[in-house]
Amino acid sequence: MDDNNQHHIRRNGEVTAPGLLRSTGIFAIMAGLLYIVIQLIHPPDQLSAVPSTAWIVVACLSMVMSLFFLIGLLGMYLKQVKEVGWLGLIGFILFSLFWLLSMAFGFMEAFVLPLITDNAPKVVEGITGIFGGGVREVELGFLPVLAPIAGVLYLLGGLVFGIATYRARVLPRQAAALLAFGAVVTLAAAVIPHPVDRILAVPTGLAFIWLGYRLWSEHESKAEARDLQSTQINA
Template sequence: MEITANRLTAAAGLCAAAAGAIFLGVQVNHPPADVEHIVTGEMAVRETAKVLMTVLAMIGITGMFLRNRERFGVLGLAGYGLLMAGFLSLFAVECIVGYVLPAVAHSNPGYVQDVLDAAVGGSPKGDIGHMSQLFLVSGIGYALGGLLFGIALFRARVLARWAAALLAYGTTSALALSALPESFNRPFAVPTAVALIGLGVSLWRDGAGAPAAAWVPEPATR
């Protein structure tokens, strides 16, 4: 099968839509973020799904950026860079929560609970080391990057504008979670999940419906 730019665009759209669907699905009946549940098989499956979600989201976001790069300008570039940093940090967080914390939950439950509290926007009681910086990068990249990237997408008028606006709103609204109970975490993820699905479907349609253009690597510069 010939690899074309349009097929790559459509594939990136499917990745974004799948990321949104996974992000939405893992919120359903999500267990509390505590030491008791972090060691369960259910949480291992959920965290693995979240890791997959971040990878698919980064592929989808890159596809959106490449499709609109000529219309994005500095705002879109900044939004893309920040949002990618946010999702990359989130990827690291989910790997640590899913595969590292369960291994130390029995020997150091206090530290594990502190990390979990910070992960859902709470204030840890003890020192969690460099995890604080990781959460900070993840939060800033996700919120500010999502806002700028959503605005750039909205202004580009290529993909679904309602989904672009919802992305800007959904990612920015997550900043309020630090002042809200943990129970608000799941509903606040819904707008971003729906936005990814909408943008992904829009990008897929854009790639599938556009005239085929073969993808040819640019010649190396000397």
């Protein structure tokens, strides 16, 4: 093996900061895709669906999706940390808190609710109705309060981070505008019945796919340019 090939392997095998940043773009793409797909395959928010395999699979996918959103969002923030300033930091924190809450609810739906459907059906119906708009017949403590809190975090987080990204001019401004729109359009859930309102997730999903692809492809282009430059020098 010649020296050029050895150098190429060692360099490509390194874990570098640009490489890690680029990988967050892949997570953002996957998060956006899962966000859209989950809306299409989510079982009805009713007691009979909770013990089903489909419910558990979707709940687990929701946990994975939330984690991917957190990783992708972190990459977007780090990519433009200087340009977005305090506005971007606030949006990043608020939006991240929403996905942390989403992950917690996903865990509950996957590993807690299916186990108590027989012994505490009213509790299960009440929890599944928190976001589905169902009527609660039992006291659920602080859990119902989390729904409006999550809504505010999603709305303000997506809107503020989208505006900050738009102003930063680092990532595609159209994608940033779509992210902000995706946050604001969720207000329409007040008049659109559930589960039809799931379609409101599509703009945010598309925005993350777009932004994630830009994160990934930009670093790929830079890596290819470095490869070409290295080849020319070695030649």
